């Protein structure tokens with residue numbers, strides 16, 4: 081018999097999957113230097129359109145496709161406004177975030193609370209029968225598998241391929257990338273749109289898989305986009321760290337739900353917000369290597385071990401892409 | 412490849428950076444480009460590499476006219492440029508920087524790139540840690556990295572915009588050997604510099620610019636006097652040497668040990684007296700910059716103590732050092748010294764506010780104008796600092812020195828400055844010393860150290876020599892010590 085908590089944890093993975101995909105999307109976009117603040121609105125609108133498309137056509141694939149295109153389109157607007165028209169990414173993104181949300185609620189009202197197709201589980205033969213790991217990892221829905229694939233692919237792309245190196249460089253210092261022959265604006269457009277597409281896909285995954293239907297404002301989706309933006313930062317613009325950030329967040333949320341009944345004295349709101357300070361604490365830990373007192377403490381170590389310790393702390397450290405949100409003009 | 416630039420014009424708004432400049436460089440030669448600060452050398456080279464587009468004029472490669480829309484086009488023809496201020500990716504690792512732009516294929520082959528980097532570095536005697544982050548390195552090391560990358564990229568025309576400002580004498584000799592070899596292989600090398608002795612040593616021909624126009628060309632044997640006249644339109648005379656009259660101790664360092672993630676500097680015992688100029692020599696990253704930053708109060712030492720004018724400042728914050736009259740002028744002008752996006756007037760207002768909370772811009776402008784004149788900066792009060800030429804940025808930094816100053820710490824104060832400006836800066840520094848300040852100066856130009864400093868200390872791998880009397884030293888002796896010879900223990 082599989083214990084209860086295994087199913088709880090499996091649920092955490094399902095809840096995390098859309099966020100993971102969106103975090104990777106935003107990470108790619110920000111690594112190229114474009115902040116897509118419209119995320120929250122884009123996800124909602126994409127989710128609604130995806131659901132509507134799936135209901136109308138009866139095809140889940142078309143639903144995901146429509147959502148992906150909506151996400152890409154929203155990102156394209158942000159990219160066009162900032163890269164071509166040279167407007168503020170922040171302002172345009174914020175306006176689109178509000179616009180997308182209202183549009184989703186308005187256009188989505190005919191589709192509220194109606195039955196529609198839903199992504200079913202896709203157990204993987206053989207592996208699904210493993211004890212514990214089977215029900216936890218291998219009896220999941222396709223979006224969970226996809227989210228893992230997306231993270232791995234993004235990591236390989238960013239750190240193991242040449243285009244990925246170009247991506248990191250463009251966000252870091254566009255003028256230097258330009259000097260080395262990179263068409264900066266084109267690269268930025270590309271990743272902004274790709275990131276937006278992933279965000280749109282994530283929106284559809286949330287509704288078509290995790291939630292199983294569009295419920296308008298009570299879908300519980302509003303705000304997710306902002307959390308994704310925050311986790312992108314917590315994750316240090318790194319897909320794997322970002323994914324762990326999401327998992328940590330989803331886990332903390334689930335734990336707070338589990339613990340809540342046994343601690344009736346504490347108001348439920350506390351459980352809702354506790355994950356946030358914990359995330360900030362985690363971030364502090366990763367940046368420990370910068371603190372002077374840590375360096376002083378390490379100075380007592382013998383030379384070779386001191387270097388090693390410094391290197392480890394150093395590799396934990398995160399800093400935003402230096403060219404984030406900055407305009408760049410090719411002469 | 413034979414490179415020809417014909418009748419090039421370029422303006423930045425009202426500034427006419429280049430007017431009717433032509434340049435021809437034969438394949439297989441090393442061509443020098445001389446000119447005072449702001450003469451337009453960098454602008455001309457950026458046009459050749461495709462980074463800037465000329466307003467008028469044409470570029471011919473092997474007689475074929477070409478048009479570059481971006482550096483990508485320049486690179487396609489094999490034109491690569493080492494920029495004056497390293498154009499790299501500060502928060503990324505040395506290896507990533509090295510691979511960026513010179514790897515092709517889809518997958519990154521780190522092992523191969525690392526081997527290539529280490530091989531090239533060994534060839535030049537550079538010491539670069541592939542895993543280190545570039546922003547933890549000195550400007551000189553960053554230039555070294557860029558140079559290696561360009562060489563690896565298989566460049567046919569190599570433009571070097573003041574490549575020797577950050578490397579030490581032995582490394583420079585290595586570099587020159589390589590450039591000569593590249594030229595023998597038929598590559599074209601364009602070498603921008605301010606140092607006449609480098610032109611004499613290296614260049615087959617030299618072109619001189621003055622205020623955006625062609626001032627002339629010369630071939631060996633060069634006459635330094637003639638070149639200086641071409642550069643400045645007049646001849647210059649060196650200031651005479653006056654012995655220092657050291658006064659009270661200003662800076663006392665006892666038993667100091669400090670370090671960063673890769674170097675341990677220790678133990679230092681040093682007393683610097685007022686009126687004295689101490690030169691710090693050493694390969695980049697040997698500890699001189701670390702000591703400078705410890706003295707400036709930017710890095711806390713691990714052990715030992717620092718006193719400034721009798722006050723123990725060990726472990727005190729940076730502002731305590733400022734209050735004690737310590738002033739630090741870093742090498743990295745645009746990152747640590749000046750604020751991009753602010754005008755000269757605004758910079759002066761930050762340091763010498765006129766009036767109270769409200770800024771009287773008219774007065775501020777007049778004040779800025781006065782300082783611009785006093786320090787001979789080529790720019791307007793409204794000029795953004797990043798639009799100034801390198802030499803003028805350096806002048807602006809000096810113009811920002813707040814008085815009274817008791818201990819003045821300067822990293823490469825004449826990096827990238829033309830002969831006239833360097834002389835002028837040293838004159839300013841001498842004056843500061845005569846007014847009672849103690850100075851510590853890092854420079855990679857040994858001649859300049861010997862000429863202007865009173866005592867010199869040498870750094871090697873975190874070891875520090877005793878202060879030596881500059882008049883009793885020769886460049887050769889210094890170069891030996893910098894390379895690690897003649898150390899006890």
Ligand SMILES: Nc1ncnc2c1ncn2[C@@H]1O[C@H](COP(=O)(O)OP(=O)(O)OP(=O)(O)O)[C@@H](O)[C@H]1O
Pocket residue numbers: 423426427428446447448449450451452453454455495789798799800801802803827829
């Ligand atoms: N981006 C820019 N915007 C405005 N003016 C500029 C810009 N770049 C250069 N200038 C101006 O063009 C002139 C030539 O500058 P340039 O950098 O080519 O001089 P340089 O010969 O390289 O000097 P240095 O020896 O100090 O490096 C200067 O007057 C400079 O202020």
Ligand SMILES: [Mg+2]
Pocket residue numbers: 452453454495572800801
């Ligand atoms: Mg220049």
